[in-house]
Amino acid sequence: MMVVVVENAPPRLRGRLAVWLLEVRAGVYVGNYSRRTREMIWTEVTEAIGDGNGVIAWAAPTDAGFSFETCGANRRVPVDLDGFRLVEFQPPAGPDPDER
Numbered sequence: 565m566m567v568v569v570v571e572n573a574p575p576r577l578r579g580r581l582a583v584w585l586l587e588v589r590a591g592v593y594v595g596n597y598s599r600r601t602r603e604m605i606w607t608e609v610t611e612a613i614g615d616g617n618g619v620i621a622w623a624a625p626t627d628a629g630f631s632f633e634t635c636g637a638n639r640r641v642p643v644d645l646d647g648f649r650l651v652e653f654q655p656p657a658g659p660d661p662d663e664r
């Protein structure tokens with residue numbers, strides 16, 4: 565099984581995702597495809613996301629039982645700690661304290 569979540573995605577991309585996957589909530593798509601098809605779908609997302617962002621998660625033989633990738637600008641950044649993937653939160657964008 566795989567899940568794709570997109571935010572601020574262009575309508576054309578959302579339409580393309582709806583062709584392959586079931587949209588269970590706005591911007592949340594689920595489906596069950598092979599690795600090859602999953603990679604093709606993710607390539608479509610990364611090429612068409614524009615100013616938005618997205619994440620894909622799928623069942624995988626890892627300690628967590630899944631793996632994931634992200635694209636676009638987001639405060640959540642995947643990090644690898646000894647082979648275990650976690651998510652690191654970046655500080656919110658704001659004025660640079662050195663420019664005051």
